[in-house]
Structures are given as C-alpha cells and as structure tokens.
Amino acid sequence: MSVGSTTGKRRHPGLNLHESDAHPSDGEVMFGFWVFMMSDAVLFALLFAVYASLGVNTAGGPGPHDVFELGPAAMETLLLLLSSFTFGIASLAMKYRRGMALLQGMLALTLLLGLGFLGLEVHDFATLQGKGALPQVSAFLSAFYALVPTHFLHVSLGCVWIVVMMVQLRMSGLDRTTRTRLLRLGLFWHFLDIVWVMIFSFVFLRGML
Amino acid sequence: MRIEVLAGPWLGRLSLSALPTDSPVAAGAALVAVLGALGVAGYITAKGRWGYLWREWFTSVDHKRIGIMYVVLALVMLARAVIEALVMRLQQADAINQSGFISAEHFGQLFSTHGSIMIFFMAMPFLTGVINYVMPLQIGARDVSFPVLNSISLMLTAAGAALVMISLVLAPFSTGGWSGYAPFTELRFSPGVGVDYWIWAVTLSSIGSTLTGINFAVTIYKKRAPGMHLFRMPLFCWTALCTSILMIFAMPALTVATALLALDRYLGMHFFTSGGGGNMMVYANLFWLFGHPEVYIVVLPSFGVFSELFSTFSAKKLYGYTSLVLATMTIAVLSFTVWLHHFFTMGQSAHINAAFGIATMLIGIPTGVKVYDWILTMFRGRVRFTTPLLWGLAFLVTFVIGGLSGILLAIPPVDFLVHNTTFLVAHFHNMLIPGTLFGMIAAYQFWFPKAFGFRLEERWGRVAFGCWVTGFYLAFMPLYVLGLEGMPRRSAEVFDEAFRPWLLLAAGGAVLIVLGMAALVLQLAMSIRHRDRNRVTVGDPWDGRSLEWSTSSPPPEYNFAEVPEVEGRDAFWTMKRSGRAYPALDRYAPILLPENSAIGPWLGVLGLATAFGLVWRIGWMAGLGTAGALFAVIGWSFVRRSGRTVGERQVERTETRWHAALVAAVPVSREHECDPRNRGLADVAA
Ligand SMILES: [Cu+2]
Secondary structure, X not given: OOOOOOOOOOOOOOOOOOXXXXXXXXXXXXXXXXXXXXXXXXXXXXXXXXHHHHXXXXXXXXXXXXXXXXXXXXXXXXXXXXXXXXXXXXXXXXXXXXXXXXXXXXXXXXXXXXXXXXXXXXXXHHHHHHOOOOOOOOHHHHHHHXXXXXXXXXXXXXXXXXXXXXXXXXXXXXXXXXXXXXXXXXXXXXXXXXXXXHHHHHHHHHHHO | OOOOOOXXXXXXXXXXXXXXXXXXXXXXXXXXXXXXXXXXXXHHHHHOOHHHHHHHHHOOOOHHHHHHHHHHHHHHHHHHHHHHHHHHHHHHHHOEOOOOOOOHHHHHHHHHHHHHHHXXXXXXXXXXXXXXXXXXXXXXXXXXXXXXXXXXXXXXXXXXXXXXXXXXXXXXXXOOOOOOOOOOOOOOOOOOOHHHHHHHHHHHHHHHHHHHHHHHHHHHHHOOOOOOOHHHOOHHHHHHHHHHHHXXXXXXXXXXXXXXXXXXHHHOOOOOOOOOOOOHHHHHHHHHHHHHHHHHHHHHHHHHHHHHHHHHHOOOOOOOHHHHHHHHHHHHHHOOOOHHHHHOOOOOOHHHHHHHHHHHHHOHHHHHHHHHHHHHHHOOOOOOOOHHHHHXXXXXXXXXXXXHHHHHHOOHHXXXXXXXXXXXXXXXXXXXXXXXXXXXXXXXXXXXXXHHOEOOOHHHHHHHHHHHHHHHHXXXXXXHHHHHOOOEOOOOOEOOHHHHHHXXXXXHHHHHHXXXXXXXXXXXXXXXXXXXXXXXXXXXXXOOOOHHHHOOOOOOOOOOOOOOOOOOOOHHHHHHHOOOOOOOOOOOOOEEEOOOOOHHHHHHHHHHHHHHHHHOOOHHHHHHHHHHHHHHHHHHHHOOOOOEEEOHHHHHHHHHHHHHHHHHOOOEOHHHOOOOOOOXXXXXXX
C-alpha cells in the first residue's frame, strides 16, 4: 500500500536503494516497470511457443543441426552473463555510494559486453545467411528469426539506454530520477539475460541434441 | 519467393488510383469524411481555438480530460461503424438473387472496418475513457500513476483510428474481417494495402492498450486513498482492475499475431502461409488467445458500471459485493482457458473440443452469480427508472438471452451445425451490444453530469433508449432464425427468397438503431442548449455512493482539496448519512500536479507517420517516424519536470466558490432528481 504510517522514515519494500527515505512514488514507478516486464515476458513466451510449434517445419530446408553452432552461442551466453555481473557491481556501487567512477566504469563495461554480444550475434546471422539459412526458407527459420532478433532488438535498446543513463549520470549525478532509472535499467538488463539463457537452452542446446 | 521491400518512388505504392472513384457509395463516404474533417478544422480555425485545444486538451495529462477525449474518439468511431452496419443490412436485404448496390469487395471492407472499429476504436477507447475519468476519483486519487503515459496511450489509439479513417479516402481497407485470418490475409491472397492498414491500425491501438492496462493496474494498487482497502473499492474499480490485468496479459498475443503476419507480408516469411511449413492454426491460436480475453476486457467494465447503477438507483448497497468481486476475478481467469472454442471445426480431436466446450460453459456460472446479485440489489429497493437504469434493465434481459445462445454454441456438435452462419453474428452482437455498448452508453448518461456539471435531457435519453433497444431486437433476433436456416455470414449476396422477410426486418432494426444514434446526438445538443436549467454544480445529482460524487461537478483539476479518509464501502454514502460529507477545511495546502506534455501528441503523429509509411511502402516516412519517436522519447527523458503547483490561494478560491453553491442549494429528494430543482445536493433524509 502506498500510504502507510506518516510518522518516521519508512523503508520501501522492493526498492534496493539502501535508503530509508525512499519517496512513495519511487515504489510506484518500480512496480509499474515490473508489470511492464511481465507483459514483455508474455511476448517472449508466445514467441517461444511459436518456435516450439513451427520449429520442426523445415520444409526440406536446413534444420537446426545444419545451421546452429554451439561455440559462438556459448560465447554470447558468457558475454551476457558477465554483463549482468558487471551491472550487478554497478548497482552495488550505487547502493553503497562507492563513487561515480566505479559506477560509470561498470556501466561502460556492461555496455562493451553488450555491444560484444550484439557484434557476435550479427556475425552469427551473417554465417547463417552464408549457409542459405534465410528467414524466407522455412517456417523453422522464420520462427527462429522472429525470436532471436526480438531479443537482439531488446539488447540494442538496452545499450542505447545505458548510453543515455551514463550521460544523465554525468549531467545530474545520483538523484532520485537517475537512481530509480538505474534500478529499472538493471531489471531490464537482467531480464534480457534470463531470456537469453532460455533461448540458449531451448533453441541452441535442444536443437543440437 | 517474394520479398516486399520498402523501396520504390517517393510515395511508394501510393498514387491517385488509391482514391475510391470506382464505387459511388465508397466515393460518397470518402467525401463525407473529408468534408467532415475540413469542416471541423475550419470551424476551429474560424473560432481561433487551436491554441486553446493544444494547451488545454491535446497536451493535457489530466486523467479527466484524457478520459473525455477517449470518449469523444469512441463516439465518432461509433457513428461511422453504425452507419456501416446499416449499409450492410440494406445491402443484404436488397441483394437477394441480385448483386445489390455495393460490390462484394466493398462489402468485405465494410464488415472488416465495422468489426475492427467496434472492437478497437469504439469499445476499447470508450471503456478506457470511462475508467480514466471515474476510477481515480472513486479511489480518492489525484491522477493515475503515469499521467504522461496515459496521454501517450490515448494518442497512439487516436493514431490507429486516424489510420482507419484515412483508409476511407486512400482506399482500400482489408477484406479479412476484424480477426484478419491467415492465409487469406497473406500477400498471395490479399496483395493490396488493405491488410496492412488493418495490421498497423490494430498494432498502434494494442500498444496503447497494453500501456493503459499497466497504468490502471498500478494506479489501483498504489494510489488508493487512506482506508480504501481493496475490498472497500467500488465494484467498478474491481472490474477496471481485472480488465487492466487482462490487457497486460492478452494484448501481447495480438501484437505477436499482427507482427508475424507483417513479417510474412513484408519479408516473405512463412509463419501462416500454406507453403514453406507455415501453419495458419498458429495464427488462429495467437489471435484468439488474445481475442477471447478481449471479449471480457470490453465486457467487465460494463459489469462494473451496472453494479454502480443498480445500487445507486435502488438506494441500496450492492447485494453480494464479495461474490461479485470473486465472480469478476473468476471470469478474468477463465477467459484465458476457452480460446479454442473459436475453432471447434478446424480439425482438433473431439477430446480437446469437449474440454474447451466445458471450460466455456463454466463462465456461465460466475456470470449467473452476477445476474442474481444485480437482481437482488434491486429487490425491495426504491428503484428509480432513470435513463441509465433503463439501459441497465435492457442489459439484464438481453444479456441473458445472448448468454443462453452462447451455451448452445459451447456445445461442439451444435457449433458444427451453425458455425459461419448468421447465428454467430446474432450471438456475439447479443453479448457485446448489451454487454459493452449499453454499459458504456449508461456510463455516459450516468457520469455526464459529473464531467460537465449539467444533466442530460431525460426525454431524449428515453427516445434514444427506445430506438436502440427495439432496433437491437429487430436487427439481431432475425439473424438467429436465418442462421438456423443456414444463411452464411459475411456474404454480400443471398440466394434464398425465403430469407427476404427476415432480412427486411433486420434492416428495419438497423434503421431504428441509426435513429437511436441520432437521438443521442440530439439529446446532447438539447442538453447543451438547456444546460442552465439542468445544472448540478454541487456534484451529487443521483444521491451517489462512491467518492467521485463527493466533489463539485465538474471536479477541480486536483480532484480533492484534501485526500479523503475512507472507513468502509459506499464511502460517500456513509459520509452523507453521518453528516461528515462536504467538510469545510479551515486551511488549504498547495497541490502538486503534473505539467502538460507534448510528448503524447508527438508520439501519436510519429506513430501515424510510421504506420502510413509502412502501409504504402514509403520507406523514408516509416524510417523518419520510427527514428523520430525514438529520439522524442530520449529527448523527453532529459527534461526534468518539477510539476506544477496549484497554490493554496487558488485552491481556497475554488473550494470556497463550491461551498457557496453547496450552501445555496436546496436538498432534493429522489422523487425530484430529474427536474430542474436538482442542483446536485441530495436530500439525505429521503
Ligand atoms: Cu470466445
């Protein structure tokens, strides 16, 4: 409930700010973002379902065995997991006020790892094209190209957001707005990590077995 | 392998041949649309009101103004869709063993725009508007949780509606129905731009609805006044909450369905094609995974409205409050478990059909609970038959008939007999017209005095009610008969002489409904003209029960000078009975409100440009629109907003004026609530 006792400072559930005086509307914004991510998770779940039902229809074209390579996918997983780790350090740097340098540095590192992930994926897509595995070939490939690039698009937006975040941190430091924005960006970034792990297990690992 | 790319000349596929010159009916409609738009724009220019509209309305983030704009949008689109329905009824009555006055192609466009508009641009905006206006007031909040997001949602929906209106002039629209079934809507069978219009209009509005759902749900969870526990909320807020949750979880399915269809059409992919391993059943599943919950998205808010109406106009507390809440939640959950009944005949096993048939029938149980609760609310109450309540009574009777035909359709063997006949058309109109439209019109009649400070003329309201309800029975009951006799739906021509009397009857019903529309317009015009004798500035014309009636009419922009403390259900009713209503404050505090923002209208314009560019394959326009939207959002995130403070002096002035009106008003008993004596102060003793 948004309005509790009005006496004394109150700790806000779900707000990892290490502050006992978080503003009530901060909790509202965070909760709204959680709800948004539930909706986004439904979107991914449906794309997974589409992949599950169409992924077997290769229509005489190449199948998962012919086109997927586990090595690069594992590498991408590693990069994204690392980026979640560096973002975690950034969040802790904010929580325990360890200075702007560490915070910005960790965000920059996260960005680099994210960009590395995107770069590897672009390379993957190019390799697939080289093998003639175009989205127009079969329902399997269409479903693949709907699911994985949607995640790609999310990570790209996440990278743009990190850049914007770093600029805004430079401009206005850690105030209420940047703090909660950083928290939301963190949620978003870890969420994308989880979705990727599912893509890795469900699309790549299962496809190769 | 065919790949459509966004290239070509400056205007893509757009050329003069897009003007609907081949059909006089379509050209006439286009002309009316253009003249109407020019007329409105000219009138505003002549009156010099653009600046006012921009400052006070388009950029407003006040939930009350946004709500009113939603309702205006819904009413405009309702007018178009009702006229289209009339044209279709006249065509079928005319085209018995002859081709009638419009072409089959045009007929296909008519039922596609009619359905799409009624669901996405009439029902959704209407209920979103009503919730927007009423819900924050009912929970004692000053606004929704994300006022700017609210404005963005509105403008995206308006952009989708604008795209449908544009398709009237730069034709054609889709002929694939409101559900856009693949593979008919694939490029191979629908090569024109019609389906693209449908895809992008629906996508714009569904993004808007998802954001709205998030906004409302968070508002209800986080912004309730002190003491307004969940189980003290008015039932309308409960239905708003369940509708919002449905929006959050169901709209993504529609977004995925339309996006994959777009990938098929634009990039030659194979999701729903007949070749390349595509499977149209995936489309059917995705669409109805959204489509069936959608039925409850549009019905639940009406249930909330009727709950408020029956208790207010019976001067009784709502019977079975808890059971109504539980029934609402049950319906919301069950609505996700029945989508397969939309394709009983498409080849799945009898076991699956049986399971989904039973799941479908289960929804009848909570709905039945509600019907009995509403009846028992009126039982031994002092029922006043005002216009809003009349709509409620018509709903009760009609909705039960529709529900019974639904139980029939939930039996798979029966469905095999009547699927794709007008029986289905009769059934879903029998659910959605009383279940959504009557509820929304009742809401409009009920809360209009709150929003504008004067009541609507009762007499014209009754005329409209009479035309609508009689028209409804005449227009749709014959379709049950025709369906049982095997008349297919969506057919431009009819080949059985025996259908003629029923079709004529249905056409007569459609004429009556159009007259009902006209009566609503007249009612509004007459009410505005006679507004002085219908003023209810004090704010409580119906002896209301919930907090929205505790403010002046129209309410001040900050809603409540002091956020009320709630001690139970029917918060305002109990305050009045215990003499604690209208407390005079001795000190006023300044109130912080969000600033106006232009980001909403801008995103609407950019979204419309993107969609229009995509429809006509105008690459630069689509690209600029998307990039513009991205940069607008980024730029907007750099603006530090401090909000706008309404000073205590101004609050005091506003409140003092209202309290003066309050003191001057004579309390009016319920017997006289519809005559000019009623200034909005209810006689509590009566
Ligand atoms: Cu259904």
